[in-house]
Amino acid sequence: MFLMVSGLKKMAKFEGHVLPGTFVLIYGFCLTVKHVLQHLWRTHQPKGQQNMPPFFKRTDYAEGGFLIIAAFVGITVEWFVVDGPHVYFYRNGSWVNLQHSTMYLFFGISGIAMVASTRCKLVPTGVDRLALSLALFVEGFLFYYHVHNRPLLDAHIHKLVLVPVFGGSASTMLxxxxxxxxxxxxxxxCLFILQGSWFYQIGFVLYPLRGPAWDSNDGNVMFITVCFCWHLAVALLLVACTYIVVWSTVRRFSGRQLDTEIGMRNTSSKTSSQKALLEESDEE
Amino acid sequence: MFLMVSGLKKMAKFEGHVLPGTFVLIYGFCLTVKHVLQHLWRTHQPKGQQNMPPFFKRTDYAEGGFLIIAAFVGITVEWFVVDGPHVYFYRNGSWVNLQHSTMYLFFGISGIAMVASTRCKLVPTGVDRLALSLALFVEGFLFYYHVHNRPLLDAHIHKLVLVPVFGGSASTMLxxxxxxxxxxxxxxxCLFILQGSWFYQIGFVLYPLRGPAWDSNDGNVMFITVCFCWHLAVALLLVACTYIVVWSTVRRFSGRQLDTEIGMRNTSSKTSSQKALLEESDEE
Amino acid sequence: MFLMVSGLKKMAKFEGHVLPGTFVLIYGFCLTVKHVLQHLWRTHQPKGQQNMPPFFKRTDYAEGGFLIIAAFVGITVEWFVVDGPHVYFYRNGSWVNLQHSTMYLFFGISGIAMVASTRCKLVPTGVDRLALSLALFVEGFLFYYHVHNRPLLDAHIHKLVLVPVFGGSASTMLxxxxxxxxxxxxxxxCLFILQGSWFYQIGFVLYPLRGPAWDSNDGNVMFITVCFCWHLAVALLLVACTYIVVWSTVRRFSGRQLDTEIGMRNTSSKTSSQKALLEESDEE
Amino acid sequence: MFLMVSGLKKMAKFEGHVLPGTFVLIYGFCLTVKHVLQHLWRTHQPKGQQNMPPFFKRTDYAEGGFLIIAAFVGITVEWFVVDGPHVYFYRNGSWVNLQHSTMYLFFGISGIAMVASTRCKLVPTGVDRLALSLALFVEGFLFYYHVHNRPLLDAHIHKLVLVPVFGGSASTMLxxxxxxxxxxxxxxxCLFILQGSWFYQIGFVLYPLRGPAWDSNDGNVMFITVCFCWHLAVALLLVACTYIVVWSTVRRFSGRQLDTEIGMRNTSSKTSSQKALLEESDEE
Structure with a gap:
């Protein structure tokens, strides 16, 4: 009986890292696709025509909505299912849950800022990025004070997540x-993808479903550091592949679907952008 | 008798955090209103007409004057009423008062820079922001060396104030x-509002008027960290609400009072800005 | 006899801080005057005429020459008079002198870069500032490792000098x-003036000519921190006063000496700049 | 026999620092030559003509290729010759090799990014610099966790290499x-040259071929710090000399070889650039 409860707790902790990791991973991947599409659109557009087509407005709404819903789900799960068997997060003194909820809250705020700045022209440009930067800062800030009084490996692996979090906060502020x-x-x-995949790594190292957790010797600590760099390399590779895939997909469909999908482009610009794309493919 | 003196001391320390907190809070709120007004004015102005109307010059004078008066009051209270019963600030070795006075001095200097740069065109643009940034830097610098040899919770809660102070210094330098x-x-x-409200929090946690001060266990330290993030969320909410209220007030009165108040706008721009405001309200 | 030698050593250490302090102070003051003159010249110049007059080229040569000569004197004194009675700098293990010489060397390099970039158009713009920034970085870098194993007050007072040094390095890099x-x-x-005046403070606190050195209690450490802020306030005041004095002097002599001194301005721009200055003085 | 093995190990460690040092040094030197050539070309070009000549495309390919080959060689040597007698790198727990391989991997990635961004116009401008900045960041990041549990001098001399590495990462990000x-x-x-020459210094100090390694007293630590500054001075001198030599070589051959080498310049621009160069030489 005790073993079963202990196993459930371990699974809960494992899931407590893997679930947010999945969310962050998906978010990072969608961001890549969205920004590559925007970049291709910007590049192939004639200078005069600067209005974003409605398609991108819709992706901004979707991004904001995703953040709001993710935050809402996160807070709900933390607050209302907290005494159920499946979602224990540490619980020393009952404050820990508030930490996670606070992180979710700020991502929710950044989702609201995203929707508001897409919806209404009076919201100053850049508010969405400021809110996202603050959300990442708050996440890093809480993680930083989260890791006191832990074993070496645990503290180290949690501290490494600060690199993509604070790095993302700084780059979003820029x-x-x-x-x-x-x-x-x-x-x-890329930093969101790194963060997400690192949450997976934390889950597998500290709360493995099979076998004991890793111990805190120097070799393990050093290997985890090297491992972090490999996650970065894989995240870079993933972004690069997505770029290439999206670009070649757009090129293939550019004559047919893209323009009707994105809408609002007139015939002349369509032809010029097609020509540009064809010229590039020739050039390669 | 001893209890009464001790109670007075505690109240003095409580007030010593709440009074500056109130000043900073009011300053932050006024800044919000002022900058939202300026932003709305900039947005609705035709490109050609770039002179600030006299109304904004007057708000700059008011801001500078507020800083100078607040600094003067602060220094006076610290230096001349220091042996009275009501305003003890720590007094270990008699240097502490000079710390607070030095902080006030630099805010006074930044007030003078504000007035000078509004008054005289020869003062280079940006001197007011540089002086404010230096004032915040000095405040953070003194706070940083202020917290040695204190109990954990006391040191932690004082260290958290460095986030809005140094953050504000960096953003003002930008x-x-x-x-x-x-x-x-x-x-x-927003960072000024956060700083002000955090001074209140320090007063209520370390020198509560009723009941004992909080003790330094890990749960309390962690909760204070989370609490800091909530203050930030509330400050963001307050700025957002002020933005909306100011904007809707300006829109309502834009046909009647605003232009006469702000002055110097000619009829054509008035109509165009009204039209722009009306179009926006339609668009929503 | 022993007392006399000890007294000489103490005097040498005092001078070892006051002499560089004097150099840095003078350099900071000359920089203020030079840059205020340049700023006034830039402000009152018509848009079309952008060539710097030969007067400013000469001040750049003078600045570079000053740095080269100061570095040469510093290194000579350190290396060749090092066993004489008057210039002991710490001498633990004989490396210390090399630290100071290395600092001087980099200021010499920045002097050479200054002269070269004024002399020859092929030297890329900004090399002089980069070299000065590196010189300040090296100074701060060596100071940082200079303060190990010292008493608290000594280490603290030396660490405070890092603020103007690294701050100056960052602002020069910008x-x-x-x-x-x-x-x-x-x-x-202003940061150079602060650095220079702080060297004086170090001399007076650690190697006072009369009375014992200050001891390392907390009150003294805190007071030194506050004192540092006052030095900053005085440096700001000095820069502001210099600005006002230079500006009013230029205004008074602008009809007579300045133009002949600075040279190369034609009659029309002279009259327009005079008019501009007069208009400003009317406006005040 | 034992002495011989120990001597071989020492030599391996010495080479393990000198070989990468040589690579980095050569890379830094080639970068200097390449960027000086590019700068001279940009400076003497008429405004209208902005296309890079094919010569510079070829140097970009060469740079990228060099990085890819160096990374490939480094990883191969580490992984496949690791149990041979000549290339021991520390080997505590067998992870160390992965650290070095990871560093090489990221330089390889930055080489690929360099080639890709030169080859294909669709790769966004600046990707090559971002990849190089990340490679330097990863190098510094791994070095930072590399130096735990070492003697003072060893840790200090390895920590100093972080200055050119993180400095280079920041400047490349800019x-x-x-x-x-x-x-x-x-x-x-210049920072690459400094990094390369510092690897030599590490080899000579920690694994000298003759005589014992230096011990960790304070004098040695301080001297190493000073020594680092001299390396910086020498690197600056080397870059300055290269600049002068390249510039004078280009000036001498500008009438004959350069244009045919760089190609694509028409006669009029050739004459104007020659005239500009001659005028400069007269001016000096």
Whole structure:
């Protein structure tokens, strides 16, 4: 009986890292696709025509909505199912849950800012990025004070997550001032993917479903550090592959679906963008 | 008798955090209103007409004057009423008072810089922001060395105030180079509000008027960290609400009072700005 | 006899802080005057005429020459008079002198870069600022490792000098990208003045000519921190006063000496700049 | 026999620092030459003609290829010759090799990014710099966790290498936004040279071929710090000399070889650039 409860607790902790990791991973991946599409659209557009087509407005709403719903689900699960068997997060003194809820709250706020700045022209440009940057800062800030009094490996593996979190916060803050820079946008997406995949790694290392957790010797700590770099390399690879796939898909369908999907482009610009795409493919 | 003196001391310490907190809170709130008004004015102005109306000059004078008076009051209270029963600030070795006075001094200097740069065109643009940034830096610098040899919770709660202080210093320094950016201006206002409300929190946690001060266990430290994030969320909410209220008030009165108040706008621009406001309200 | 030698050593250490302090102080003051003159010249110049007059080229040569000569004197004194009675700098293990010489060397390099970039158009713009920034970085870097194994007050007072040194390095690095910004130029001058006056403070606190050195209690440490802020306030005041004095002097002599001194301005621009200055003085 | 094995191990460790040092040194030197050539070309070009000549495309391919080959060689040597007698790198727990391989991997990725962004116009501008910045960040990140549990001098000398590594990472990140700035490009080259020469220094201090390794007293630590500054001075000198030599070589051959080498310049621009070069040489 005790073993079963202990197993459930372990599974809950494992899921407590894997579930948010999945959300963050999906978010990062969607961000990549969205920003690559926006970049291709910006690149192939004639100079005069600067209005975003309604398709991108819809993706912004979707992004904001995703953040709001994810935050709502997160807070609900934490607060109302907290005494059920499946979602224990540490519970020393009952404050821990509030930490996670607070993180979710700020991502919810950034979702609201996203929707508001897409909906209403009076909201100053860049508020969405500022809110996202603050959300990441708050996440890093709470993680930083989260890791006191833990074993070495546990503290180290949690501290490494601060790199994508604070790095993402800084790069998103830069986006307030440097808008529509594809490098910054993909860097942000890449850091979200890294963060998500690292949550998986934390789950597998600290609360493995089979076998004991890793112990805190120096070799393990060093290997985890190296492992973190490999996650970064894989995240970069994933973003690069997505870029190539999206770009070739757009090129293939550019004559048929893309324009009707994105809408609002007139015939002349369509032809010129097609020509540009064809010229590029010739050039390669 | 001893209890009464001790009670008075405690009240003095409580007031010593609440009074500056109130000042900072009011300052942050006024900054929000001022910068939202300026932003609305900038947005609805035709491109050609760039002179600030005299109304904004007067708000700049008021802001500078407020800083100078607040600094003067602060220094006076610290230096001349210091042996009275009501305003003890720690007094270990008699230097502590000089710390607070030094902080006030730099805010006074930034008030003078504000007035001077509004009054005289020869003062280089941005001096007011540089002086404010330095004032915040000095405040953070002194706070940083203020918290040695204190109990854990006391040190932690004082260290958290460094986040809005140094954050505000950095964002104000950025404003030296990026002028008239509403995001940076509202971020600064928001960080002032956070700083003010956090002084209240310090007063209520460390020198509560009723009941004992909180003890330094890990749960309390963690809860205070979470609490800090809620203060940030409330500050963001307050700035957002102020933005909406100011904007809707301006829209309602834009046909009648605003132009006569702000002055100097000619009829054509008045009509165009009214039209723009009406179009926006239609669009929503 | 022993007392006399000890007294000489103490005097040498006192001078070892006061002499560089004097150099840095003078340099900071000259920078202020030079950059205020440049700023006034830039402000009152018509848009079309952008060539710097030869007077400013000469001040750049003078600045570079000052740095080279100061570095040469510093290194000579350190290396060749090091066994004489008057210039002991700490001498634990004989490496200390090399630290100071290395600092001087980099200021010499920045002097050479200054002269080269004024002399020859092929040297890329901004090399002088980069070299100065590196010189300040190296100074701070060596100071940082200089303060190990010292008593608390000694370490603290030496650590505080890192604020103007690294602050100056950062602001000078910014000047590589943001040229001709009066705020950054005066900030740099102000930080040099602060650094110089702080060397005086170190001399008076650690190696006072009369009475014992201060001891390392908490009150003293805190007071030194506050004292540092006052030095900053005085440095700001000095820069502001210099600005006002230089500006009013220029205004008084602008009809007579300035133009002949600065040279190369034609009659029309002279009259327009005079008019501008007169209009400003009327406006006040 | 034991002595011989120990001697071989020491030599392996010495080579393990000198070989990468040589690679980095050569890379830094080639970067200097390449960026000086690019800068001279940009400076002497008429405004209208902005296409890079094919010569520079070829140097970009060469740079990317060099990085890919160096990374490939490094990883191969580490992984496949690791049990041979000549290339021991520390081997505590067998993870260490993975650290070095991971560093090489990221430089390989940055080489691929370099080639891709030169080859294909669809790769966003600045990706090559971002990848190089990440490679340097990963190198610094792994070095930072590399130095735990070592003797003082060993840890200190390894920590100093973080200055050029993180400095280079930051300056390369800046280049993503500020393209074609010769100061940043030469700073990057200079930091690579510093890093390379410092690897030599580490080899000579910790694993000297003759005599014992240095011990960890304070004098040695301080001297190493000073020594680091001299390496920086020498790196600056080397970059400056290269600049002068390249510039004078280009000036001498500008009438004959350069244009045919770089290609694609028409006669008029050739004459104007020659004239500009001659005028400069007269001016000096």
């Amino acid at each position: 986006e307030v001032f440097i808008r529509d820079n594809i490098i910054l946008e993909l860097l942000r997406a | 404003e030296v180079f990026i002028r008239d950016n509403i995001i940076l201006e509202l971020l600064r206002a | 000047e590589v990208f943001i040229r001709d910004n009066i705020i950054l130029e005066l900030l740099r001058a | 280049e993503v936004f500020i393209r074609d700035n010769i100061i940043l490009e030469l700073l990057r080259a």
